[in-house]
Amino acid sequence: MKNKTLCAWLAFLGGPLGLHRFYLFGWRDPLGWLLPVPSLLGVWGIVRIQQYGVDDTLSWLLVPLLGFTIAATSLTAIVYGLMTPEKWNGRFNRSAPADAPAGGTRWSTIFAIALSLMIGTGVLMASIAFSFQRYFEYQVEEGRRISE
Structure with missing residues (x-):
């Protein structure tokens, strides 16, 4: 039985490492293995800074790659957390009845959704602001070089 609450927390806390994908689809999930790539590239960008x-x-x-990955996996946590029990169990617990407790929403699910919304939105806005600021500063510097 795949638990919706656990999956929402895995997507929020370990999403950039693909933990929620491994939980839902197993160790052979290609997207689960690809998720750490932009995360690690973003961390490398932070080290370079x-x-x-x-x-x-x-x-x-490189830095925005980490931010966008965190924002995307936070959105995934929200989507999983807001799934109805019938839809969750129909998709991930096919042998279970539609109203099985594993697909139920608890207070800990709501906390995962709320934290994902707050942190994911903050990280997304910070990544966009950082990207645009650096891009426009780069354009100004290139314009100065051309005008000299």
Whole structure:
């Protein structure tokens, strides 16, 4: 039986590592193995910012990958958490009755949804703001170089 609450928490806390995908679809899930790639590239971008500063072009291209991955997996946690028990059990617990307790919504499910909404939205907005700011600063610098 796949538990909806556990899956929502796995998507929120371990989503960028693909933990919710492994829980639902097993270790052979290709998307579960691909999710850590943009996460690790984003972490590498953060490390590059610490080493070379925010003017490093590659770092400001990589950092939003982590933010967008966190935002996407937070959205996944929200979608899974808001699924009706009938839909959840029909999709992930096919041998169980439609009203099986594993697909039920509990207070811990609601907390996972609320935290996913708050953190995911904040990370998404920060990633977009960082990306646009660095992009426009880069454009200004290139314009200055061309005009010289």
